[in-house]
Amino acid sequence: MIRFTDVHKSFGSLEVLKGIDAEVAKGETVCLIGPSGSGKSTLLRCVNGLEDYQQGEIAIEGARVDAHAPSIHQIRTQVAMVFQRFNLFPHRTALENVMEGPLHVLGEPKAEVRDRAEDHLRRVGLADKMNAYPASLSGGQQQRVAIARALAMRPRAILMDEPTSALDPETVGDVLSVMADLAHEHMTMLVVTHEIQFAREAADRVLFLDGGCIVEQGPAADVLTSPQHPRTQDFLRRVTHPV
Amino acid sequence: MAPLLDRVQDYLPLLTQGLWLTVAVTILALVLASALGLVWAILRTSGRRYLSGPARFVVEFLRGIPILVMLFYIYFVLPELGIDLTAFQAGVIGLALIYSCYIGETFRGGIEAVDRGQTEAAKSIGMRHGKMMRRVVLPQAIRIALPPYGNNMVMLLKDSSQVSVISVAELTMQGKMLASSTFDNMTVFTLVAALYLCLTIPLNMVMRQVERRMGAAR
Numbered sequence: 001m002i003r004f005t006d007v008h009k010s011f012g013s014l015e016v017l018k019g020i021d022a023e024v025a026k027g028e029t030v031c032l033i034g035p036s037g038s039g040k041s042t043l044l045r046c047v048n049g050l051e052d053y054q055q056g057e058i059a060i061e062g063a064r065v066d067a068h069a070p071s072i073h074q075i076r077t078q079v080a081m082v083f084q085r086f087n088l089f090p091h092r093t094a095l096e097n098v099m100e101g102p103l104h105v106l107g108e109p110k111a112e113v114r115d116r117a118e119d120h121l122r123r124v125g126l127a128d129k130m131n132a133y134p135a136s137l138s139g140g141q142q143q144r145v146a147i148a149r150a151l152a153m154r155p156r157a158i159l160m161d162e163p164t165s166a167l168d169p170e171t172v173g174d175v176l177s178v179m180a181d182l183a184h185e186h187m188t189m190l191v192v193t194h195e196i197q198f199a200r201e202a203a204d205r206v207l208f209l210d211g212g213c214i215v216e217q218g219p220a221a222d223v224l225t226s227p228q229h230p231r232t233q234d235f236l237r238r239v240t241h242p243v
Numbered sequence: 244m245a246p247l248l249d250r251v252q253d254y255l256p257l258l259t260q261g262l263w264l265t266v267a268v269t270i271l272a273l274v275l276a277s278a279l280g281l282v283w284a285i286l287r288t289s290g291r292r293y294l295s296g297p298a299r300f301v302v303e304f305l306r307g308i309p310i311l312v313m314l315f316y317i318y319f320v321l322p323e324l325g326i327d328l329t330a331f332q333a334g335v336i337g338l339a340l341i342y343s344c345y346i347g348e349t350f351r352g353g354i355e356a357v358d359r360g361q362t363e364a365a366k367s368i369g370m371r372h373g374k375m376m377r378r379v380v381l382p383q384a385i386r387i388a389l390p391p392y393g394n395n396m397v398m399l400l401k402d403s404s405q406v407s408v409i410s411v412a413e414l415t416m417q418g419k420m421l422a423s424s425t426f427d428n429m430t431v432f433t434l435v436a437a438l439y440l441c442l443t444i445p446l447n448m449v450m451r452q453v454e455r456r457m458g459a460a461r
């Protein structure tokens with residue numbers, strides 16, 4: 001579904017991704033973990049062309065992702081993104097946020113889009129917040145609207161960049177449970193997260209990124225319970241037992 | 244001299260005539276300047292050098308010319324090139340050109356102050372640049388740009404007095420003519436100043452109201 005082949009990316013002289021080889025299969029949830037600055041966000045942003053890369057290839061169902069090609073708009077309608085800071089449109093209600101893409105980008109009929117958007121908001125537990133503006137919602141509620149907005153595009157895959165790390169602890173659970181539901185329904189997802197517990201329960205596979213390289217990858221249970229590489233071991237020790 | 248009230252009554256009809264012309268010049272120039280300013284701002288934030296470069300050049304060029312010189316140029320030089328304009332037209336166009344730069348910068352500031360996460364979210368649902376500007380960036384940029392835009396409006400209203408130099412019979416011009424025919428400088432110019440304040444003070448109040456409303460709607 002999403003295939004990375006020897007992907008290199010630099011910001012000026014700083015090489016951030018140093019030859020990434022990986023794949024996310026259809027219907028699979030893959031968690032991307034690793035220390036701060038290791039290039040997780042950058043890798044994710046390359047997938048939908050928010051960043052470009054200099055070498056190698058990222059392909060989505062065989063189609064090359066090129067941030068500067070006209071095809072990027074089409075690709076973005078198929079690969080949705082959920083941001084750490086939600087990035088809801090503040091001048092539109094929750095429902096309008098969810099309807100925005102299908103209605104104004106895909107040009108689908110309004111009545112149908114509205115019905116579907118309401119369904120998506122109901123399934124993330126926000127039936128009573130459809131007409132609320134983002135500013136009046138809690139962080140957890142905003143992030144669930146953002147997930148509904150991503151789902152409304154009927155994407156082939158969803159990218160999430162630390163979707164719970166800007167949230168108050170008490171609202172993290174609601175968002176994680178929506179994400180876990182999606183994983184169980186075999187939505188294809190690539191999720192950057194520090195929630196090791198979530199990764200253990202919901203992810204099929206885990207990629208551990210360090211210093212721009214994938215140091216270790218494999219089934220979630222293996223990588224998270226018996227990591228092979230010392231850097232993975234060290235990282236997991238630090239996130240599960242913070243000093 | 245006649246009693247003060249009688250003189251005021253004598254002067255007011257002419258001054259009110261001027262006042263209306265001032266309002267007309269200001270509104271027309273504001274509409275033109277805002278439209279043109281929006282064009283400058285959109286070009287300058289397009290991220291395409293072949294658009295932002297020329298726009299920047301034009302803005303810096305226009306901004307470097309004093310309003311009076313601009314007015315003289317349009318009113319006296321353009322006719323020699325075959326473009327005949329009335330004083331009123333020349334005044335409106337001159338003010339609009341100069342103010343399109345200030346207003347364009349105001350809009351640009353607003354556009355650039357919109358959170359980057361907003362453009363990323365818009366892009367991530369597949370929006371192209373034009374639609375993203377219309378549906379996501381500009382609605383938020385307008386809110387941010389509103390207070391400085393209000394200032395631009397008041398400044399433009401006051402600077403509309405400059406078109407008196409090409410003999411547009413607006414408020415300042417009427418005042419000057421009245422004063423030189425009656426020698427009653429104090430009364431005339433006090434009235435002129437008061438009439439300007441009758442416009443600027445309510446305008447400021449309205450702007451503050453609008454800002455408050457927009458702030459609350461979020």
Ligand SMILES: Nc1ncnc2c1ncn2[C@@H]1O[C@H](COP(=O)(O)OP(=O)(O)OP(=O)(O)O)[C@@H](O)[C@H]1O
Binds near residue numbers: 034039040
């Ligand atoms: N736009 C940019 N310009 C220059 N350098 C950048 C840019 N974005 C990221 N970097 C650098 O690239 C490296 C990787 O950043 P990235 O945001 O991908 O890390 P991350 O793994 O997501 O970290 P975190 O867990 O803190 O979010 C960092 O050293 C960062 O400073």
Ligand SMILES: [Mg+2]
Binds near residue numbers: 040041042161
């Ligand atoms: Mg990051």
